[in-house]
Amino acid sequence: MQRMREKSWEGWGHGLLGVVIFSGSLPATRAAVSGFAPLFLTASRAVIAAGLGAALLALLRQRRPARDDLGPLAVVALGVVVGFPLLTALALRHITSARSIVFIGLLPLATAGFGLLRADDRPKPAFWLFSGAGSLLVAGFALAQGSGGDLVGDGLMLGAILLCGLGYAEGARLSRRLGGWQVISWALLLAAPAMAVLALATLPETWRGIGLPAWAGLGYVSVFSMLVGFVFWYRGLALGGIAGVGQLQLLQPFLGLALAGLLLHEPVEGGMIAVAAGVVLCVVAAKRFA
Template sequence: MDKTASGWVSGFIGVLIFSGSLPATRVAVMDFDPIFLTAARAATAGILGLVLLIVLRAERPQRGDLFSLIIVALGVVVGFPLLTALALKHVTSAHSIIFVGLLPLATAIFGVIRGGDRPRPAFWLFSCLGSALVAGFALAQGGAASPLGDSLMLAAIVACGLGYAEGAALSRRLGGWQVICWALVLSLPAMLTLTLMTKPASFDGVGINAWIGLCYVSLFSMLIGFVFWYRGLALGGIAAVGQLQLLQPFFGLALAATLLHEQVSPVMIAVTVAVVFCVVGAKRFAKQNAHQEVAAE
């Protein structure tokens, strides 16, 4: 399997893992404070990341990589988790799909700005069309509107798109799993302190579902998913592979149908097929850089 194909496979696995993030966060914030949830998930993943770096004897990043790691940490370790946790106190996870549909476009834009990607014009056509399809489908599902919740989700998408693009560009030198682990370790002192400061006086009122949600976002959303995702972006191209995120809302609905026995409508299937078409079109017209040699193992 060549590097580009391997990148798309890794990106696809990452999207599957991330598909459960918003529902898990929604469940967790029912019993946990959003700030505690953000700090606890980052601290837990940071400790695991530190263990991985030590056991696998990962090479330390260069001084010049520090700025990029800070951007990654602010974007995906702190910014996106905190902003979405706060937003999901005001909007449903279904409503948040509207904004997840804009994430591929945000990632592509920052991929051009920070990662050096140069997609062809047709790429932007497919990207915008796919985003519009996802947003339109989400709007058609209904959901209570909240100006504050919507503003928080929009800010979360911007932070996440920047963190994705910056981390992917850095993964070309450090490797995918190393980038997220170093970003987590960089955030660890502050997140561990914040966890202790914001922890509830008692956990007696916390339900099992909230604990499961916390475990999922700590282990899968915060660490394992990024190992695959950054590797995929680095190998296959930030703008191109980033379009796989258009499928994320539909994976989430498919999981809900399987695990929660919710109905999957023919409209969902039709829109999913159209989005797949957009992903294929975006892949076809995404121009790859010649220097995309990656240390993403």
Template sequence: MERASNLQHLTTSNNLSGWLNGFIGVVIFSGSLPATRVAVLEFDPVFLTLARASIAGVIALCVLLLLQAKRPDRSQIFPLLIVAMGVVVGFPLLTALALQHVTSAHSIVFLGMLPLSTAAFAVLRGGERPRPAFWLFSILGSALVVAFAVSQGLTASPRGDVLMFLAVIICGLGYAEGAKLSRTLGGWQVISWALVLSLPVMATLAVYFAPSSFANISTPAWLGLAYVSLFSMLIGFVFWYRGLAQGGIAAVGQLQLLQPFFGLALAATLLHETVSIGMFAVTGAVILCVIAAKKFAK
């Protein structure tokens, strides 16, 4: 009886820690698209993707060496490559390209589909089986976001919207694969090793695609690059992967529905972009979906 009570207490503690870590990760990620938007105004999107991964990769390598982290075994290499493809290369590149065509406020709306993408890959790759009601609220939340995007006129920049949609799909795969691997390798180790595995290629290409001169790059653009390199590419994932592993990929993944709220606030505050009442109304509705989905996640 006591053993069962202790097990239940441990499970509850892990769930709470998972949601807290996941929430911190989401707050950090919320600044990614506004920061990318600032940086991509002066940096080429391909170079920006390569540079942020290279900077984060060097930092990750130093941390791994300093802490003498255990190397991943052979069976973990392929999952790490999937993580790298999804969150080190795919999502940053696709969003940087998209932000040449749409505002950060518009692109943030698409992030409302990330929880559904993550949950789908949690089933396909993580072996999770949420209850049917979970899918109802997850789909409802994503549908609200998509409906709002359509009401704003997707035809205004179909290229940007398609790029954001592809970014959401590949990011969901990277999140689910990384969270699954975090259960055995550790959250910060997963993103660190994924960055290190990508480093030789990304650093070489970063040098090749580097602009001939950095003299005209403004301070805001450098700050944008610094944020996406340190926080979006590394620190945010330390909390995010730990949260997904502790609280469940599909369940904690629903916290991503809150990301548009924080991102829109940043876009309005820092970039002075127009944020309509409708955007906040949709965000409020999807928050209710997060609460409902959490209840039926397991």
């Protein structure tokens, strides 16, 4: 029992580190699309991360995944290597970074739902109550802002959330057998050939005029959002449970909104602090019943 509790807390610690890293993803993507087309950004970040992942796999002499793992790895690649980065980059052409971040509040429910379907997670009924309450708080906060909305951008973000939740749940299931960083590295390598072709096909006509913020955004999403964050996130989900640790994503919108206001000078409502406090309480309660 003690060992299980230690694993649970270790999982939540790794998950929190992953969320902190991911919280910079959408502001960084917003900065990157100021200089790069969404398709090139999606492909190039995957290629860069795949190169780093391949180096790690070779350096640490990791065995190749079994044939039965290729299908699930393809689902991970579809969700978090291609789907989420592409749809969010497209969405950020229509909506602000601050608005896109609040959609992340729906990600814990999506992750928990796919965890129920794909990984056989069975949280207690009270868990769904607190998880739903946290998501409603975040969604209500988004609606209360009432600015920066766009039907196309919002629809793209909803699609991105569904694909990301699927990729998170599938990757966490695989991580229990293959290891967290190995899963994202193999998924990146699986997608690398197609992403390399897409990157070459969408190269910018000129590199002139691409500012430092765009380059910095590309660097962040390639190294941290696409690889380093998953090292902690998948290990956290595997150790602490997909549904439970997934609730930490409710904190991501508020970390991201703070970054959007600080780095991109986008307007952030003062009510964010009160809503964030309520979300923290929901996360704590959800952990108890996960």
